[in-house]
Amino acid sequence: MDDKGALAHALRIESLQFAEREIAPNLFAMAMNTEDSLREYIRLFVKNPLVSTFGPLAKILDFVANAAPGVKEILAVGKLCWEVRERNYDIVIVDAEATGHIVAQVDAPAILSNLVQVGVIRDQTRWMQEILHDQSATGVVVVTTPEEIPVLETIQLLDTLQSKTKVSVSAVVANRVHPDVVAGGDLAVFSQLADSVESGRIASEPASVLRAPLRLLCIAIQRRKREIGLLEQLATSAKERGVLFMPILEIDEQEAGITSVMSSVLKDELT
Amino acid sequence: MNNLRDVLQHGRLVVVCGSGGVGKTTMSASLGAFAAHAYQRRVLVLTVDPARRLADALGLDSFGNAVVDVDPQLLMHNGVAPAGSMYAAMIDTKASWDELIARCAPNAEVCEKVLTNKLYKNLTERFVHSHDYIAMERLYEAQQSSNYDLVIVDTPPSRNALDVLDAPKRMKEFFASRLLRLLTSQAQSRLFSLAAKPFFIVADRILGARFLSDITEFFTLFRTMEEGFVARANEVEAVLRQQDTSFMVVTTLEPAPLRESNFLIDELRNRSFHLSSVIANRVTPFELLRVVEGSLGSLQQSIQDPRFVHAVVGATESLEPSAEQVARVVNAIAQGSELAVSQGKVDLDRLHHLGQHCSEAGAQLYVCAVAETDLKSASDLVAIGDSVKPA
Incomplete structure (x- = not known):
């Protein structure tokens, strides 16, 4: 448009x-x-x-x-x-x-x-x-990214569409969702290991190998935690429609074929 | 004045542009909070985006046309409140248009007629591009006000920022148009106008006589304010090109925002606006990536070493992890690090290209590292502003 x-x-x-x-x-x-x-x-x-x-x-x-x-x-x-x-x-x-x-x-x-x-x-x-x-015949598909302001904006939009128009929302898509660095119960193990390295509760040799990688991955884990919280807020607002997830793709957006990859991910999400 | 800190210390107006979702609003608020702290400046951060991003970024309840004084307690940094002050405002399109009409109308009667005109009400409340012009109007008012030393303007995402910046020019073109004169000529003379007659026949059929006469009346009323509007459009355009006005582009290093940023850099230049800086936001710290890259080899070796695994088990023993769990965690660390390092190299390359483009455009490139912890309160904004460093 x-x-x-x-x-x-x-x-x-x-x-x-x-x-x-x-x-x-x-x-x-x-x-x-x-x-x-x-x-x-x-x-x-x-x-x-x-x-x-x-x-x-x-x-x-x-x-x-x-x-x-x-x-x-x-x-x-x-x-x-x-x-x-x-x-x-x-x-x-x-x-x-x-x-x-x-x-x-x-x-x-x-x-x-x-x-x-x-x-x-x-x-x-x-x-x-x-x-x-x-x-x-008509539905609005709201696409957002799992970041604070886009999610808040999406929640407001869903509310406005419902309260001020008669146009329905047919889907909510969270785009560019990061994967878990470590998932489920492994996260507690990772966090305790990171604490041990920071507080010197582990021998100096493994600590020196682990310190920088753990700090780097903590950034990604922090971001993922934030994302999960925001996606939960989004899911609450999307109600029974739920949220479709599009992961962040390794493929460069400049490369041909990204639309096919995204279509295939969406197909899986929709079925 | 291309140095970001000089701009924040001595500039009067900073216009922040960038793609959606790159943290542009948070960056605008952060630079404002930083300038209030570091340079004791009275800063107004004004969002011209129809969405309520700035209130959210500042942790404030929503606010409207009126300027909100940000509580200095909200901006405490290292236990110190800012010596300067910070204000925030967003644009209430309807209220701003009403103020503008009240100022530009030649008399109270015209003002009243415009304000109660059905088309005017819809124009200001509901339609898309009425926002663009009024955004520039508010920017001008803020820049002229003696209440603020520095005005930071957070523009709508991506290329919509250009619609806002082009709005004064479009307004002048509207008033200069011969077509406006034709449409607003007296009904009698219209009958004799060869050009207009077929138009009125067709338009009458499409729009209906009533709507057509509403449009004509609206345009006629609007034309009486031509002088005020055109003079203001000229003043706004002059302010945008003043020496103490700077433009800034915020981006992340992902391909789509980068593409948008490169486009914006060129377009700002084409319009002869002074682009002082480009900020690459949420960049993984390259120093940290270099250290991780240096330890990748020993990390790969270590995870095969039973003594290393034993040390990890010991460090997490209160959780009693299974051998498989420990293996998964150490493998995730190794693989995640490798992936982050390879992504970091791609980012570094992108930063290099962005730097080249900035040099060509006469702008300085800055980086703002990704936050290692959550933004918990408005006071964290000062630290973000402070963390913006030359690339």
């Missing part, structure tokens, strides 16, 4: 445009552009030949779309809902704007329907809302 090249990068292609592009069999991608969306909208609904022949008119419409509250948002959300309504794809996945903006975006048709009393747009906010508010 907020095309700054990240999706194209993830898909390992140079750039994306408003016109769909087939990336792989059955996988299409596009980048939202409200000016193009406006043109498509006029072509589909207004069917006024003046628009295509009269350049300044399109410019004025662009200007209104940019400046009038809600018009730009509705053009973006409207395009998505249109693709769903026309069943052009089996599923439309939207890489939405940042957390602070998402509520305004999914709620745009509802807001605009209060502002606009009559006209084509008013009628269309109705079917858009029907799609967005139908939980069998």
Whole structure:
């Protein structure tokens, strides 16, 4: 939605445009552009030949779309809902704007329907809302990382989506989750060993070999403990939906194939 | 003024940018707390992010448009309260817009009309990009205020920061647009406007006559404030390029944030903003990694040695670990260390490339080591600020 090249990068292609592009069999991608969306909208609904022949008119419409509250948002959300309504794809996945903006975006048709009393747009906010508010058709997937502020922000977002919109949340994903350095009961053994090394309760030779590695791993263990606490808070907030986990991957994000690896992890999480 | 400590000691405005989740807000708060301690400065940390990150980072309850005085007790460091002071504020878009309209409206009647306009209410409360301009407005007010020596601005994540920084320019373009004049021309003259007539026919059909007239009325009212808005946009742009204004990019050494940071470094430069420093955050201490690397060989050997294993058993005997458990723990130490060292080499290489890019951009690179303990209170922020060192 907020095309700054990240999706194209993830898909390992140079750039994306408003016109769909087939990336792989059955996988299409596009980048939202409200000016193009406006043109498509006029072509589909207004069917006024003046628009295509009269350049300044399109410019004025662009200007209104940019400046009038809600018009730009509705053009973006409207395009998505249109693709769903026309069943052009089996599923439309939207890489939405940042957390602070998402509520305004999914709620745009509802807001605009209060502002606009009559006209084509008013009628269309109705079917858009029907799609967005139908939980069998639309769901928000909230993705976060297991760090303090992103998790707190996610908890607030879940709350706001529930209290201020009729759009449902279908999944919560914790991305870049670190693995356990030592797990379960082994952690107590590790911690006691680290204490013994620090307090000199172990012979100097093994202590000298262990001191630096233990200190280094204590950083990772501390981080993991913090993560677990945050993930518990997240799980409480996600309620019955639960949280899907995406581990931090050894594969470099620059490498091709990261999307396949992530898809396969998600497949396991979902089944 | 590229040295971070000089910036914190003598600068007036620091704009902090960076990818989401890199600790940008905590870093903004930490540098503010550090400047209040080390340089006795009166610091305002202002978050322009619609989310409530700063309140969380400071351990405060949520706060709004009004500036909150951070209790010096919260910022005690080594038993000492800061000699300077720290304030925090986030942006309440609606309240800030209302204040702006009250100031720019030519008279009380226009002010009242704008404030009660249905579109205006929705613009300020709900829609995405209304926040960007108002963020710059608040930044300007804070920078001009004699209440603060230093203003640190925590911007929204990633490229959204650029939307905020570009907002004054967009506002000027909006008012300069001939289209605005066309749309707000009197109804009668519209009838004679060849360009506008088809627009009104089409727009009427799409939006409905009522909404169209609401939009026109809103734009007309807004145009009466052109002078105030354009003058302020110019002033904001000038402040962003003042000598005592610095930009800072915070990143981690992971590929995605690094990519974003490199992009931001270039874009800030393209806009002629003064990028003083880049901070690589949450870096595993390279000194420690070097020591671990040096001990990897003997560690691998030791874990095969029964005397070493015996010593580990002895050190943990109160837990009565099984032989398998001890073996798992020592193997985890060896493997974890090896992995951390190899990751450390990758990070060092990334830091090197980032350093090169910083040099080209005329900025200094700093590192902030990953915290070995949890951030327990706002007072830990001072230590974080103090721990930022040149790379």
